[in-house]
Amino acid sequence: MDIKLKFKKSDLIKPIILNLCDNVNLLSQLDKKIKNSIDLSELQWVSPLSVLPVSSLLFDLKNKDYDFSINKSISLNVKSYLRTIKFFEGVHSHSYFKSNKNYIPIVSLLNSPTTVQNRDQVLSSFLDILLRKIGCKRNLLNGLTYALSEIFDNIWEHSQTKHGWFLAQYYDRKNYADICFLDNGISIKGAYEKKKIKVANDIEAIQLALSGKSTKNKERGFGLRTTKNLITRSLLKGEFLILSGQGGYYSGKGNEEFFNLNCDWKGTIVLLRVNKTKRNINYTRYIE
Amino acid sequence: MNQKIIKIKLRKLISDKLITRKAIQLIEAKISQLSKPQRNSGLMVELDFISVKFISRSFTDEIYNLERDLLKSKVKLVFINMDKEVKNMFKIVSKHRLEPEVKRPKLKIKAKNLKSLAYQF
Numbered sequence: 060m061d062i063k064l065k066f067k068k069s070d071l072i073k074p075i076i077l078n079l080c081d082n083v084n085l086l087s088q089l090d091k092k093i094k095n096s097i098d099l100s101e102l103q104w105v106s107p108l109s110v111l112p113v114s115s116l117l118f119d120l121k122n123k124d125y126d127f128s129i130n131k132s133i134s135l136n137v138k139s140y141l142r143t144i145k146f147f148e149g150v151h152s153h154s155y156f157k158s159n160k161n162y163i164p165i166v167s168l169l170n171s172p173t174t175v176q177n178r179d180q181v182l183s184s185f186l187d188i189l190l191r192k193i194g195c196k197r198n199l200l201n202g203l204t205y206a207l208s209e210i211f212d213n214i215w216e217h218s219q220t221k222h223g224w225f226l227a228q229y230y231d232r233k234n235y236a237d238i239c240f241l242d243n244g245i246s247i248k249g250a251y252e253k254k255k256i257k258v259a260n261d262i263e264a265i266q267l268a269l270s271g272k273s274t275k276n277k278e279r280g281f282g283l284r285t286t287k288n289l290i291t292r293s294l295l296k297g298e299f300l301i302l303s304g305q306g307g308y309y310s311g312k313g314n315e316e317f318f319n320l321n322c323d324w325k326g327t328i329v330l331l332r333v334n335k336t337k338r339n340i341n342y343t344r345y346i347e
Numbered sequence: 348m349n350q351k352i353i354k355i356k357l358r359k360l361i362s363d364k365l366i367t368r369k370a371i372q373l374i375e376a377k378i379s380q381l382s383k384p385q386r387n388s389g390l391m392v393e394l395d396f397i398s399v400k401f402i403s404r405s406f407t408d409e410i411y412n413l414e415r416d417l418l419k420s421k422v423k424l425v426f427i428n429m430d431k432e433v434k435n436m437f438k439i440v441s442k443h444r445l446e447p448e449v450k451r452p453k454l455k456i457k458a459k460n461l462k463s464l465a466y467q468f
Contacts, residue, residue, distance in 0.1 A: 073461065175367070175373060179370050183364040201432055205401075205403060208367075209404065209405065212366060212367045212368055212403065216368055266456055314468065316468070318464055321460065
């Protein structure tokens with residue numbers, strides 16, 4: 060089976076989500092019994108939201124012994140960049156991070172008791188490099204650390220995924236960073252259902268999570284809401300996206316939207332778009 | 348009876364940023380390792396936050412859970428060398444643990460299909 064994945068070059072997030080859904084649907088058509096070919100020739104520009112989900116899906120297919128080859132008829136620059144960010148299998152340790160670069164390569168961390176120490180160290184290193192690029196003062200640095208930590212920890216606490224993934228890119232000319240976290244787990248709706256909390260659909264599950272309803276106890280459940288508020292309502296003026304199952308939510312530029320996807324992402328994806336700023340922001344204002 | 352003190356430097360054990368909830372297991376394992384054969388009253392565990400630059404809300408909540416659990420065995424947990432940020436997070440979490448749960452209203456959401464959304468983002 061031959062499939063051609065879709066990648067649109069765009070600074071806007073919505074077209075990338077549409078392509079993501081197309082790619083999820085295309086990859087679900089691969090046949091385990093035959094040889095498959097995956098064409099990446101449309102890939103002209105790599106963004107975390109376009110590449111990380113594809114990476115995790117290809118990794119999953121490989122682990123399930125699907126027979127596929129990747130046709131990388133793409134420009135040398137893009138080919139080289141994919142190699143640099145360790146597409147598609149990612150890295151498992153922060154020893155691959157380079158402090159003078161504008162990116163954090165694809166990181167894939169196993170969800171296992173043996174990787175607990177590694178996870179905090181990996182995220183710590185990731186934060187040190189990336190947030191320095193964004194040019195934060197100390198208070199904002201801690202605010203973003205808070206936001207990213209909460210998203211990161213949700214992967215291990217709720218998703219029941221085998222692997223947690225992330226990828227980050229800072230765009231010098233555009234003065235913002237895209238930071239993408241992803242899991243292939245049970246989705247937010249699945250996490251609520253496991254705890255016998257009824258939700259009608261993925262949109263309602265996302266809404267519940269954003270309102271602070273935890274699957275565990277009352278001290279939990281704040282991560283998504285406070286992160287969203289810090290990223291979008293503070294002087295950061297960033298953008299926040301969450302996709303889970305067949306639902307999604309976007310907040311940014313003074314707007315927010317819940318929407319249905321035309322695919323089913325088995326798990327949850329969070330994208331934070333954070334603008335470069337020299338401002339000092341009191342992040343504790345956003346912590347309830 | 349002499350009080351045994353177990354000292355744990357969190358920066359060395361975990362990282363300069365204490366992030367995930369599960370990282371608390373590293374502290375629990377260290378306490379178990381260092382407290383043999385005595386793990387009962389008379390034992391004090393000193394968590395040293397020297398060079399810890401950040402603590403997440405989640406991790407702080409787990410520290411309070413650990414403190415509560417250790418108290419059941421009459422093991423005291425103390426914190427030293429906490430910087431202003433770390434102390435602030437402890438204050439926030441501590442305050443919230445004492446507050447009653449707030450019930451938030453459920454909003455009726457009319458979600459459109461992404462393709463048909465007029466707003467471009």
